[in-house]
Structures are given as C-alpha cells and as structure tokens.
Amino acid sequence: MSDLNVMTPEESAATKAAVMNQVPGPEIQGQSPLHHADLESLAQKGPKTGGVHLRELKLLGHLTLRCNAENAEQLAAVERVLGVALPLQPLTSAENGAYSIRWMSPDEWLILVPGMETFDIETKFRDEMPGHYSLVNSSGGSTVLELSGANVLEVLKKSTPVDLHPKAFPVGKVVSTLFAKSGAVIRRSGEQRYELVIRRSFADYIWLWLQDASREYGLVIEA
Amino acid sequence: MLHIYCPHCAEYREEEEFHCAGQAHIARPLDPEACSDQEWGEYLFFRKNPRGLHHELWVHAAGCRKFFNMTRDTQTYEIKEVYKIGEQPSVVAE
Ligand SMILES: [Zn+2]
Numbered sequence: 001m002s003d004l005n006v007m008t009p010e011e012s013a014a015t016k017a018a019v020m021n022q023v024p025g026p027e028i029q030g031q032s033p034l035h036h037a038d039l040e041s042l043a044q045k046g047p048k049t050g051g052v053h054l055r056e057l058k059l060l061g062h063l064t065l066r067c068n069a070e071n072a073e074q075l076a077a078v079e080r081v082l083g084v085a086l087p088l089q090p091l092t093s094a095e096n097g098a099y100s101i102r103w104m105s106p107d108e109w110l111i112l113v114p115g116m117e118t119f120d121i122e123t124k125f126r127d128e129m130p131g132h133y134s135l136v137n138s139s140g141g142s143t144v145l146e147l148s149g150a151n152v153l154e155v156l157k158k159s160t161p162v163d164l165h166p167k168a169f170p171v172g173k174v175v176s177t178l179f180a181k182s183g184a185v186i187r188r189s190g191e192q193r194y195e196l197v198i199r200r201s202f203a204d205y206i207w208l209w210l211q212d213a214s215r216e217y218g219l220v221i222e223a
Numbered sequence: 224m225l226h227i228y229c230p231h232c233a234e235y236r237e238e239e240e241f242h243c244a245g246q247a248h249i250a251r252p253l254d255p256e257a258c259s260d261q262e263w264g265e266y267l268f269f270r271k272n273p274r275g276l277h278h279e280l281w282v283h284a285a286g287c288r289k290f291f292n293m294t295r296d297t298q299t300y301e302i303k304e305v306y307k308i309g310e311q312p313s314v315v316a317e
Contacts (some may be wrong), residue, residue, distance in 0.1 A: 090233045090287075106231050161237040173287035175232075177240060178285045 018124055021119040021138055030115070032058035033143045033203035043223035050218025051151030054210060057144040057195065061118025063111040064104075065125075067133035077128040081121060083110065093174045093187055102174045102187060102197075110185060110197065115139065141200050145210070148193040151217035156194060156212045160186065180209045227281070230305050231289045232261045236237075240285040247278040247292045274298055276316040 024030065034056050056059050067074045069088050079085050084096035094101045098117075102110040113121050118139060120183045125135050147155065156164055159180045163169065174187045182205065185197035211219060225238040252266055257316050271277065277297050282290045294303040294314045303314040 090231065105289055108287075161239060176286045176288075179238070183285055 012054045012218040019119070019122055019126055020137075022139060023115060023119060023193075030059050032056060033200040034058070034207055036204070037207055039221050044223040046221050047218060048220060050214075050220040051149050052147060052155050052210075052214035052217050053149040053152075053220045053222055054214070055148075059115040059148055060139065060144055061111075061113040061115050061121065061137070062139045062142055062197070063113065063118065063122065064136045064138050065109045065111055065126075065133070066107055066135075067129070068131070069106060071131060074133060076127075077130060077213040081124045081128050091174055093172050100187075102185060104174075104176060104185070112144065134213060142197050143200060143203055145196045145198060145206070146189070146193065147196065147210070148190065149217075149220070150192065150195060151214070152192055154217065155210065155213045156186070159209065160184070162186070180206060180213075181207045225300065227284045227293070227302065227304065228288075228305050229286060230291050230307050231287045232283065236283070236286060240283060242282050242284045244280040244282055244290065247280040273316070274316065276303065278312055 003033065026041070039054075039056055046083065065078070065086075067078075069075070069086070075086055075088075082096060082099050084094045084099065084101065086109055087094040087101055090103060090106070092103050098114050100112045102112075104110050111121075118137060122135060122137055153164055160177050162175050162177045169175075169188055171188050171190060174185060176183070176185050178184075179196065179198070180200040182201065184206075187195045187197075189195050196206075225241075226235050227238055227241055228235050229241075241244060249266070252262065255263065258266070275296060275298055277284065277295055279293050279295055281293050282288065282291060291305055291307055292310070293305045294312050295301070296303065304312065
C-alpha cells in the first residue's frame, strides 16, 4: 500500500463512501492479465503485415456505474464529471476523448478511462452524484483487446453468435455477448476496428483463441 | 435454436445468450408463517408443465443480465411474445 491509498479526513467526508485508489505506488509494477504473453516483444519480432491486428488497451480504469436513467439530476452529474452524456439508447456508446461509456443494461454503464485518472474520476463521482447509485472500480477484473484489420470481421464471426453485418452493427454499437464460449463486451470503434472488454481470468484463453482464429489471415501484434 | 427478442436490449439474440429460469408469475406468499406445509411446498416446488402455452421467466445471461417474461408454446416452440417483469401477458390460454 502506498500513501496514495490514504485519504485526508476532508477527502473521505466529501466522498461519502469508501473510495480506495487501486493504482499501486511506484514500488509495484502494474501488470495486465496478458503480462506473461509479452506482447511488446511479439510486436517487435512478429510480422508487420496481416489481416488481423491485435493490441491490448491495458491497465485502463474500468468503472461500473449503476443509476437511474430517468433521474435528470444523476444524468446531469455524469455529464459534469465526464463531459459527455450517458448513452441511454440500448446497445450504444458515447465517448469524450479518452473517456468512453458503454451501455450495459437499462441501469448499468461501463465507463473506461485512463488508468491513472480512475481515482480522480471516482472521487468526482462521489462529490457530484446525487441520490441512490453505485459506482464500482472493476479495473482489475478485466482488460481490453482492440482488433482491427481487413479480416477482423471473419475472426469475430468465428467467435460470437451476434449479427455483425454492418447494417446490424454500426460503428459505436455495443453488445454484451458470448465470445469463444466466454463472455465479452464488444464495441465497434471504427469501420474495421472492434474493442473487446474481456474477463481477466479468460484473458489468456482468449489470447490463445485469437491466435488460432486469426492464423489463416495473419496476425499482427501491436503494442 | 430459438431466436429470442430481449425487451431490454431491444433486439433478437441467439438462445445460447439466455437461460430459462422456469415458470413466470409465481407470487411469494405475503405471510409465509401463516402458510400450511402444503401451501408452502406448492409455492416452492410445484410447477406447471403444460402442453401448449406457457409463461416463462428468462434471463439474458450473457447480455444485459436482466430478467423478462416469455409466452411460449411448449409443443411447437413458437414464441408468442416477450414482456417485461411486472407486465401481464396479452397472449393467454383459453
Ligand atoms: Zn438483453
């Protein structure tokens, strides 16, 4: 535990809830669930061209927000903290720079922020949000894989039962679904780019799966 | 394979994303202490098993993780309608 985890009395009174900075101090190295795969080395040594590109968006802050979509005060508070409104339409997302919000269910959103900003944003939420809500820092429980390239759709089609046709899955759409018999939150972040939020404990399995599923198209690791 | 419309996600998804959680509209007795053993046992354990229309509780387990109700024909597997918790079915057996 570093000193970052200790709040002053003023800080803890203002937040009205137990908030802990989960980012360790400089004496501890943060490791993503795919640390052992050493994607940096693979990116340097591996092929530079191929149909599928894989990059881990590691050590981001993952905040699960549950609140009332009909409470205008809560919606306004979210906008004050993140500078962007909660996406209220099912299966949509919103972003403001490095912040992105994924619709997860009618009263639940997944907010991704840069890892080092997580504690600040969490604290701001505690100051701003009125009423009954829940905000949980689930950063340690998952990681994000970004898949892109000319054959990304083929790899996804092997892995998930959702309809990925561009008409049914426009840029910005989010689905929670099955992915290779595990689960993933899939968001289309560009014409040929998708982000997968996956569970920490399944990260290695999905990494192995993706290597296999993309072998015929050529897999390029980016770091 | 059923193709199921989730009323919360507002789109069709494959059956493998869902779990059936049994019969819908089972009301918990308001005063359990006042129940006879038979009443409590029937509430806990006894379920309908109709041939034909059945109202079921489903959960979008791999998706939004919300529960909803479904009216389904157990003989043809045809899904008649889905509706949210707290709502009543519009398709009912005669
Ligand atoms: Zn759903």
